[in-house]
């Protein structure tokens with residue numbers, strides 16, 4: 001199997017993991033605080049860090065290293081989305 005195909009096969013699993021981790025954060029009491037409608041803070045479940053999640057009209061962004069590295073939805077963004085969908 002080529003390197004590229006292996007990478008492609010890995011991708012959905014990574015996305016699922018972030019989504020699952022996001023759900024886990026949503027279920028963690030006190031992990032998510034709403035600051036404004038477009039501004040949330042999410043406490044990390046693996047460290048003492050707190051990340052800031054903000055939205056423009058269409059996109060959520062996060063201040064964590066994972067978001068900075070991949071420039072795509074991280075577990076915190078998923079967490080905020082789940083949190084909002086529960087309301």
Ligand SMILES: [Zn+2]
Nearest residue numbers: 062064074076
């Ligand atoms: Zn994040």
